[in-house]
Structure formats: structure tokens, C-alpha cells
Amino acid sequence: MAPISVLVADPDPEFSAEVSQELSRAGIVLAAACQRLEQVRDVAARVEPQVLLLGPGFRPDELLPLAQDMLSVFEELGVVVVSARVVADFLHDALAAGVHDVLEVPVDADQLLNSITRAHDLAHGEAGVAKSLEMPASPCRVITIFSTKGGVGKTVIATNLAVALARQNARVAIIDLDLQFGDVGVMYQLEPSHTIHDAVDLGPEPTRHMVEPLLAKHSTGVHALLAPSEPELADLISPSTVTGVIEALKASHEYVVIDTPPSFNDHVLTVLDRSDAVCLVATMDIPAIKNVKLCVATMRLLGYPAEKTCLVLNRTERHVGLHPDEIEQTVGMKISASLPADRAVPLSINKGVPLVEDAPRSAVSKGIVSLAGRLSAVPGGAAVTVG
Numbered sequence: 448m449a450p451i452s453v454l455v456a457d458p459d460p461e462f463s464a465e466v467s468q469e470l471s472r473a474g475i476v477l478a479a480a481c482q483r484l485e486q487v488r489d490v491a492a493r494v495e496p497q498v499l500l501l502g503p504g505f506r507p508d509e510l511l512p513l514a515q516d517m518l519s520v521f522e523e524l525g526v527v528v529v530s531a532r533v534v535a536d537f538l539h540d541a542l543a544a545g546v547h548d549v550l551e552v553p554v555d556a557d558q559l560l561n562s563i564t565r566a567h568d569l570a571h572g573e574a575g576v577a578k579s580l581e582m583p584a585s586p587c588r589v590i591t592i593f594s595t596k597g598g599v600g601k602t603v604i605a606t607n608l609a610v611a612l613a614r615q616n617a618r619v620a621i622i623d624l625d626l627q628f629g630d631v632g633v634m635y636q637l638e639p640s641h642t643i644h645d646a647v648d649l650g651p652e653p654t655r656h657m658v659e660p661l662l663a664k665h666s667t668g669v670h671a672l673l674a675p676s677e678p679e680l681a682d683l684i685s686p687s688t689v690t691g692v693i694e695a696l697k698a699s700h701e702y703v704v705i706d707t708p709p710s711f712n713d714h715v716l717t718v719l720d721r722s723d724a725v726c727l728v729a730t731m732d733i734p735a736i737k738n739v740k741l742c743v744a745t746m747r748l749l750g751y752p753a754e755k756t757c758l759v760l761n762r763t764e765r766h767v768g769l770h771p772d773e774i775e776q777t778v779g780m781k782i783s784a785s786l787p788a789d790r791a792v793p794l795s796i797n798k799g800v801p802l803v804e805d806a807p808r809s810a811v812s813k814g815i816v817s818l819a820g821r822l823s824a825v826p827g828g829a830a831v832t833v834g
């Protein structure tokens with residue numbers, strides 16, 4: 448693939464020089480550098496860059512009209528803005544204007560390169576993203592992985608299910624709704640330059656174009672809206688922000704997979720309401736089974752239809768004094784997937800490679816791929832209630 452070419456504009460030539468150095472290390476070409484905004488359009492017409500990087504030396508009020516103008520004239524141009532201070536209004540206005548990413552100084556080299564690559568991909572419609580912002584081929588399905596018990600494997604299942612669905616050539620987004628301690632980013636080895644916390648600034652009804660720049664892109668094609676990097680930021684994210692991002696992501700993806708914290712908090716209730724399928728995860732021990740039974744009872748009380756829920760048994764082992772039949776009887780649901788305990792799981796986590804990629808032949812991978820098949824084939828989520 449030809450290297451990405453970038454036009455850098457900033458009043459300070461040193462900014463352009465530093466950026467140019469970082470770019471060349473990553474095989475990105477500096478098409479040109481200019482110091483005045485008035486020059487940008489003419490220079491761009493001449494050198495035809497793929498990405499325009501606007502530096503922190505310009506005032507936001509002069510920079511956004513230029514960005515908007517450039518985006519309307521140069522159809523496939525990616526635009527990244529680096530700003531001295533990103534306040535909510537500016538982020539909102541920039542994303543609404545079609546800017547692909549906004550970074551706040553200090554910006555580290557990896558962040559900058561990720562951002563430029565992503566802006567390029569978005570503008571060129573690569574990996575099914577940008578042009579994908581047109582409507583998806585089929586209506587979006589929201590799949591939530593939930594359990595009120597911690598450590599049962601929700602995140603392992605959610606992150607691998609998302610990859611398994613993406614391998615069916617579907618556009619898949621994953622939301623890390625474990626807002627305080629989410630580790631989808633760790634499992635995918637993604638450095639977040641943006642998180643769901645940035646969606647707070649987008650208002651209650653952000654468009655897909657506004658949410659798209661907040662997604663971290665995994666090599667498998669899955670787009671991840673990661674949890675905030677500091678737990679205290681979780682309090683600032685309201686359920687209406689969560690609803691807003693789900694609706695925006697539904698407009699440009701075929702699946703939205705949601706990983707959850709181990710409790711029925713307001714955010715979880717919000718997403719359960721919007722889910723087409725809810726996978727309840729249990730392990731083969733009495734506390735986990737008791738939890739899932741209570742969870743099912745609570746969901747029935749709240750009026751969630753049984754056909755929406757399915758039961759996934761994780762870390763299954765033989766001879767632990769509990770038989771899957773007893774679990775089905777106790778919970779009152781058929782088991783939709785049984786995933787054995789396998790050290791390939793922690794091994795893959797420690798490598799930062801999803802299990803379905805790292806050990807595709809393991810029984811856990813096969814179980815998750817088959818669950819993905821059932822969830823995509825059966826409206827509601829392949830659940831059968833037995834009692």
C-alpha cells in the first residue's frame with residue numbers, strides 16, 4: 448500500500464518539523480507544511496494530501512471553518528486537529544464539522560500516528576468504516592454479555608464474540624460498559640486516545656459521525672468504545688450518554704456487543720432495555736449459579752422477554768459436583784454454549800491477542816464461534832427456557 452501523505456499546518460515551523468520526524472519513522476510521508484491557514488487550500492490542491500493535520504497554533508474559531516471547507520472540497524481528505532486545550536464545545540463542534548479526530552497537547556507519537564492512520568482509513572472507507580457510515584446491510588443487533596458475578600468470563604466472551612462476529616464480515620462495535628474497571632482495551636491491547644467519557648461532550652443524541660472518532664480500531668476490524676482510563680470519570684457518564692452512543696453505533700454497525708460490570712446498575716438496565724440478546728454467563732459453582740438464577744428472576748420481574756436471554760456456561764469442568772443438567776434445571780434455561788476451562792484463555796489474554804485468533808482450534812474458540820453463529824442466525828439469541 449502506498450504511504451499515507453500528510454499536509455501539516457501550524458504557525459510554528461518547529462511543530463511541523465517535529466511531526467515530520469515522527470511521520471517519517473512510521474513510513475508516513477510529509478506532503479507539505481504550511482504556516483498560514485490561508486495557504487492550506489492552495490497547497491492541498493497542489494500536493495493532494497490524504498490527511499490534513501492542523502496544529503495547536505491556530506485559534507479554534509478560525510480553524511474549524513477551514514476544516515469544514517476542506518472537507519467539503521476534498522472528498523477523501525482525513526482531518527486531524529491538535530489543540531492546546533480541548534473543551535467540550537470545541538470537541539462537539541469539530542466532530543460535528545466532520546473532523547476525524549481531535550487530540551489535546553501534549554500528544555505522544557503513537558497517538559498521533561494512530562490518529563492520522565485512522566483519519567486516513569475513515570476518509571478512504573477502509574476496513575469497512577468510513578463508507579460504512581452509510582447504512583449497514585442488515586439491521587443492527589445489540590448483544591449484551593452480563594452476569595452479576597465478577598470474574599466469570601464476561602470480558603473474555605464479549606471481546607472474542609465481537610471478533611468472531613467481525614470474521615463473518617460484519618461491522619462490529621464493542622462498548623466497554625464496565626466504566627470503572629473495564630479491560631476491553633487491555634484484552635485487545637489498544638491504547639485509548641478517546642474513551643466513552645468523551646461522548647459526554649457530544650450531547651444526548653450524537654450522530655454516528657460524531658461517535659466514530661471515539662472508537663479504537665482493533666486489527667480484526669472490531670471498533671471499540673473503551674472505558675475511561677480513570678475510574679472516577681465513570682460517575683460523569685450518564686445512562687443517556689450510553690443510550691446516545693448505542694443508537695449512533697447501531698446506525699453504522701451490524702452488531703454492537705456490550706461488556707458489562709458485575710451488577711444491575713443504571714447503565715446496565717439501560718442497555719438491557721436496548722439489547723436484542725442478553726448472554727448470561729455462569730461458571731460451575733453454586734455462588735455463580737445462584738447469581739445467574741437471581742439475575743434471571745430479576746430480569747423476568749423487570750419484564751425482559753425470556754427469548755432475549757441465553758445462558759453461557761464458562762470454565763466448565765467435569766467432576767466438580769455439579770452437572771450441566773442440574774444447572775439447566777436450577778436456572779430454568781437451556782445452556783446455549785459450554786466453554787471449557789482452558790489455559791489457552793489466560794495465555795491469549797497475556798499476549799493481548801483474542802483467543803479466537805490466538806488459538807482458533809481450542810474448544811473455547813469453537814464454542815464462541817458457534818455462539819456467534821447462533822446469535823446471528825436466531826432472532827433473540829437462541830434461548831430456550833426449560834422451567
Ligand SMILES: Nc1ncnc2c1ncn2[C@@H]1O[C@H](COP(=O)(O)OP(=O)(O)OP(=O)(O)O)[C@@H](O)[C@H]1O
Nearest residue numbers: 597598599600601602603709762787788789792793
Ligand atoms: N474458559 C476459561 N478458561 C480459563 N480461564 C478463563 C476462562 N474464561 C475466563 N478465564 C479467566 O478468568 C478471568 C476472568 O475473566 P474475565 O475478565 O473475562 O471475567 P469478567 O466476568 O469480565 O470479570 P469482571 O466481572 O471482573 O469484569 C480471566 O483472567 C481469564 O483468564
Ligand SMILES: [Mg+2]
Nearest residue numbers: 601602625630
Ligand atoms: Mg470484565
